[in-house]
Amino acid sequence: LPARRSRTRVAVIGGGPAGLWAARHILSRPEAFDPPVVYEMTDHLGGTWFYEERVGTYDNGYPIHSSMYRDLRTNLPKEIMMFPDFPFDDRLNSFLHHTSVQQYLEKYCEKHDIARHIKFSTVVEKVKPVSMETETGGAVTWEVISRSTRGDQNTQTFDSVFVCNGLITPLHLPFYLSVSHLLAFICAFIHCCFAGKVLHSHSYRYPEPFANKSVVVLGARASGVDISIELAQVNAQVILSPNTPTMSLPPPLGIRQASAVVGVLEDGSLQFQDGSVTQADILLFCTGYNFNFPFLCPSELGLDVQDLFVTPLYKYLLPPGFPSIFFFGICKIICPFIHFDCQVKFALAVLEGSVKLPTQEEMEKEVQREMQRKQDIGVQVKHLLNLDKDQWDYYLDLARVGRFTPPQPVFESLYEEVRRQRQKDPQKYRQINYRLIDATQWELLEAPPEQTDRV
Numbered sequence: 001l002p003a004r005r006s007r008t009r010v011a012v013i014g015g016g017p018a019g020l021w022a023a024r025h026i027l028s029r030p031e032a033f034d035p036p037v038v039y040e041m042t043d044h045l046g047g048t049w050f051y052e053e054r055v056g057t058y059d060n061g062y063p064i065h066s067s068m069y070r071d072l073r074t075n076l077p078k079e080i081m082m083f084p085d086f087p088f089d090d091r092l093n094s095f096l097h098h099t100s101v102q103q104y105l106e107k108y109c110e111k112h113d114i115a116r117h118i119k120f121s122t123v124v125e126k127v128k129p130v131s132m133e134t135e136t137g138g139a140v141t142w143e144v145i146s147r148s149t150r151g152d153q154n155t156q157t158f159d160s161v162f163v164c165n166g167l168i169t170p171l172h173l174p175f176y177l178s179v180s181h182l183l184a185f186i187c188a189f190i191h192c193c194f195a196g197k198v199l200h201s202h203s204y205r206y207p208e209p210f211a212n213k214s215v216v217v218l219g220a221r222a223s224g225v226d227i228s229i230e231l232a233q234v235n236a237q238v239i240l241s242p243n244t245p246t247m248s249l250p251p252p253l254g255i256r257q258a259s260a261v262v263g264v265l266e267d268g269s270l271q272f273q274d275g276s277v278t279q280a281d282i283l284l285f286c287t288g289y290n291f292n293f294p295f296l297c298p299s300e301l302g303l304d305v306q307d308l309f310v311t312p313l314y315k316y317l318l319p320p321g322f323p324s325i326f327f328f329g330i331c332k333i334i335c336p337f338i339h340f341d342c343q344v345k346f347a348l349a350v351l352e353g354s355v356k357l358p359t360q361e362e363m364e365k366e367v368q369r370e371m372q373r374k375q376d377i378g379v380q381v382k383h384l385l386n387l388d389k390d391q392w393d394y395y396l397d398l399a400r401v402g403r404f405t406p407p408q409p410v411f412e413s414l415y416e417e418v419r420r421q422r423q424k425d426p427q428k429y430r431q432i433n434y435r436l437i438d439a440t441q442w443e444l445l446e447a448p449p450e451q452t453d454r455v
């Protein structure tokens, strides 16, 4: 029988914020963990935050990962976008241009000497659980098969896998309808019959090509609203078609609000739910993203992956039957960096053995109970992973069980304040600057910071 290894070997898939944060914490516990192997399919770190002007595919044929667009400013202030041990530069505005976040991540990697553990230009193609016998009973190791840009394939074995791949692929379906085969059909229909150009926000970079054009934007979440504002500024005629019948906020000036798109007429024009018809140049899907784990066989792990939902994941993190693979960031409507912080600390506590997990059956039951509780209060399946206000209790729970310090209450308080400001004015809320005072209080900064990152 193989001797029990004293230190845990972890594969990290993805060199975005989640993967970098995981790597840093693994490196900080050398007595328990070997240095991680971080697989990154591109030649850079930063994930979403690395702006890529190209759309479509990389030279190696893989689809471009980042959805970042040229003028994006964060929709959360830097005060709640930092990793707890590494604040942003005081002199920066609260709402950052994306280049400042990328710089922040690069500095963070330098500080913790992370980059030398990253295998760049190496895509993970397959992750397979392998059962083996040990002195203490059954155990699972993980075979990770990767391929470098040069084409060399490599197989390496690990005790644990951290899935930090951003998890997503653009979803081309109008999400106000339930996702089904029928819908896929309707969608194919839109693609072939609509007279204009169809694209997803994943391939949107800047507004100039849309100048003076008529654009129907499907979906009025963060990117739908933000991109509509950018388009209106170059004099595009924007019709924003939200998922819900009425949006809670008045659309910014110059943007018309319509009901849902329900079909395409023979002449290629779009028909809305209220009966109105429009002939648009461009149909822009800001309909979000779908789960995508191309390197895994979910059913082998006991997971049911649907379009906007995956279950059962105990604590939104691990499949009960395979408690050594962790999926980071499957939840939506969260503070991503704070979220990753808690999830990583919890996962490491599980691997170190300081968290004793319940049995597989108990974990499955707990997930089922929680999902049922949400459905009983009317949450639709596609929204079951939206945490929003529930995220703070989730962090407290992870911290209590994993025995680490939970996020400070000031984060929740500022998150709620920013939500109020965003609803009041989706265009101007980013001009406000904040400062954290202590664990519970923040204040408004009257004078703008000394240095702006980009105008």
Ligand SMILES: Cc1cc2nc3c(=O)[nH]c(=O)nc-3n(C[C@H](O)[C@H](O)[C@H](O)COP(=O)(O)OP(=O)(O)OC[C@H]3O[C@@H](n4cnc5c(N)ncnc54)[C@H](O)[C@@H]3O)c2cc1C
Pocket (backbone or CB within 6 Å): 013, 014, 015, 016, 017, 018, 019, 039, 040, 041, 042, 045, 046, 047, 048, 049, 065, 067, 068, 069, 072, 073, 074, 075, 076, 081, 122, 123, 124, 125, 164, 165, 166, 167, 223, 295, 328, 329, 335, 336, 337
């Ligand atoms: C347009 C947009 C705006 C956003 N704005 C904000 C904001 O203002 N504030 C905020 O906090 N969050 C924002 N987010 C959320 C953002 O996704 C998170 O901040 C964060 O980037 C998620 O980190 P991640 O590490 O999970 O994934 P990602 O940043 O997506 O990184 C995943 C990495 O994995 C790599 N990868 C994928 N598959 C493989 C594979 N098979 N093998 C090897 N490597 C692989 C990718 O190349 C990538 O580098 C925004 C997201 C988008 C799309």
Ligand SMILES: *[C@@H]1O[C@H](CO)[C@@H](O)[C@H](O)[C@H]1NC(C)=O
Pocket (backbone or CB within 6 Å): 211, 212, 235
């Ligand atoms: C858009 O319209 C304005 C005003 O009519 C005109 O000045 C401008 O050149 C147009 N831009 C494009 C790209 O067609």
